[in-house]
Amino acid sequence: MVRSGAARDSCRIRLVCFPHAGAGASVYRPWITALAPEVEVLPLVLPGRDSRWREPAHTGMSGLARAAAEGLAAFFRAEERQVPYAFFGHSLGAVVAYETARALGRPGPGPQLLVVSASAPPARAAASSRGCHTLPDEEFLAEVDRLGGLSPGVLGEAELVRLLLPVLRADFTLAETYAPAPGPPLSCPVAVYAGRDDTGVREAHLAQWQEVTEVRPVVHRTFPGGHFYLDGARPDLVRALRQDLGAAAEPVRAGGTAPRPVPHPAGPKEFS
Template identity: 45%
Template sequence: MSGSWVSPTPSGADARLRIFCFAHAGGGSAFFRPWREQTPTGIEVVPVVLPGRESRMREQPHRRMTPLVSELVAGLRPHLDRPYAFFGHSLGSVVAYEAARALRRAGDPGPEALLVSGRRAPHMPSRLSPVSGLAEKDFLAEMVRLGGTPAEVAGKPEVIRLFLPFLRADFELNETYRPAPGPLLSCPVHAFCGDRDPLAAPQEVGGWREVTSGNFRLRVFPGDHFYLKDSKEVLEALWSSLAPALSPPG
């Protein structure tokens, strides 16, 4: 029996739009919890919880995109009872993108908008060598270099035992992912990135314009791969991107 695909949230009965948030490799719902305190009226932030972490720690993390998305879409359907959008950061961007594609193929109502962050466009190959198969010491050193794992955390064996399995799995998921052929999305796509991101240069993030027949906008902010953390400017840009979806029809 799998756990819930969404993090418990305060009652969103009055929300006109849900934004499902997908974290980076090794990340989880905690990354998005501070957003709830800065959410405009009408929007409900709903962090997505993938297998292998947080409340789903006992489940096996996915290492391939197709089975992950198949289970994910089934798990999200009960929560798609009102207009919604997807936001993903880094690996979360392509998970959100593939979920949107799967829902479209199945004839479900698609997202009002797809918001992607810190990730090159799906069709662009990575400039980096694979790291998921590295020895533990080398793998952790790479995680510290990329900025997602503090050095003090990497030096604590009891913490490493908890997060290393799903962190490796997430990186393997990202490294083996290849988008399958299929129709374009029709919803607006908004892309965001840091101007000093070593993993996703602005021109690579700008390639997301190729995945939709709808509108596209790229926003570049000061910072590295985690430029969005604790940034009010980025959050304001995110909420602004969702404004059309909150407007009454017509």
């Protein structure tokens, strides 16, 4: 994980962030200072990218979730300050975060909150597999771009494409071969974030995230923008995260049970 001293000794909750397909921990760097000091942001460094670029990227969801859960469990056990933690995952990262939360919940405690962003729920994500990962390079990249999986301008940067291609193909293999295993629902709240103009994820599908948790309501927040609405540390997004994470931390500090997300002043929809 990428760690900064900005909130290490003062945070009320830690936020582990899972990147989208082809991305690395750097996409969450602006959040480190934006959410400090109450929240310590911990961008997850996955194999095949950032400082772990020499390691082969995972192509199977169960192996990735298990490895992430084991690494996080060891990290949290070693911490002198025991504070609650939450997960945030964007797009493919949302499903990875969900599966990691499931793995951590067997047998130990899982996160206090799961925030999923710009992603269909597990069953729907698995059903939408297209076989994109088997295409030749040029066709593969064109299809990824058509699906909205690349930031604007990426295809015009040849060196960047060369570096991204193996990770993107591994991530799409992981996504398109994913089949969620049956199991009990999560015992933590789930908050669903999305861009209002994201044409890749239907609102009806976002509502189905309620099926993965036993906690009600599941709160849905929308923000201006498309699939990559979260680029940077937008004030409206930071406010929503502070509110949901503050609610997640409070019952733990008081010795209570896992919390529910607090409705946003802008009036998010609630899936009950």
